[in-house]
Amino acid sequence: MPLVTSKEILQTALANHFAIGAFNANNMEQIQGIIEAAQEERSPVILQVSQGAIRYAGLEFAAAMVRTAASLVDVPVVLHLDHGYDFEQNVQCLRAGFTSLMYDGSKKSFDDNVAMTRKIVEIAHIAGIPVESELGRVAQSTDKLTHEQVCALMTDPQEAKRFVELTGADSLAVACGSVHAMQAQAAELDIARIKAIHEQIPGTPLVLHGSSGVKTDSFMAAIDFGISKINVATYLNQAFTRGMREALAKYPDEVDPRKFLTQSREYVKEAVREKIRLFRSANTIDASGGFRSPSKQYRSADIGAAE
């Protein structure tokens, strides 16, 4: 299928209480693993590239690989910019055919974040492309913050409402207890805060960054209260590298890199399948590539009660 925008699939996820995995990739094997997993699970998928991935693979190269991979499957695939830190990067991605952008002004003042987000939203919307923004700040594990410091950076629900009204952003990354690049699954999300933000902006899909370090139980509650996109990077990197290490140890005399990369690709695919099932987006796509009629397919208690 041709690429789709994140707007189309996130609104459906929000309305039906499931979340769509947004998986980071840097190379062909990771892209293939992610998209094959989505195809087998009949799930929409967001494939995202960070600025680091763009530096590594090249913007045109990354975009072309994802477009090609998407054209070979019949589930919706989005090509998303993860953490665009400036205006130029967003415009370059728009031109390269990205179907979803992100401007991360979370380190700036509220007013500066609003002004730049608004500017990017205006341009992207002319081209029909949605924009994710970030308010509050999801810290990095290397920041080595205390629990109190992580809490101080969390998104304020009232501010979130003002921010979305002022910017017209299509989705909002919220800081609610997760931390980027955590290796252990030890973080608890502030579910009451997510719920309060969702009540302020019920029509805006919320985005969870730093999911690799979040406890599984925490996800489930978060999805019920508006988290519609969940970013996964570190967990996939761990799987990729584990595959390579195991294959290198198993075939110490092998020089053909395909032997190692095949194992890495398989492990990425398994990790993505596991996350897709956990986020409840498995089996939401029918044979024609559209969403199945919701009622029976989505496992939310809310949906069950409404029937």
Ligand SMILES: [Zn+2]
């Ligand atoms: Zn992030």
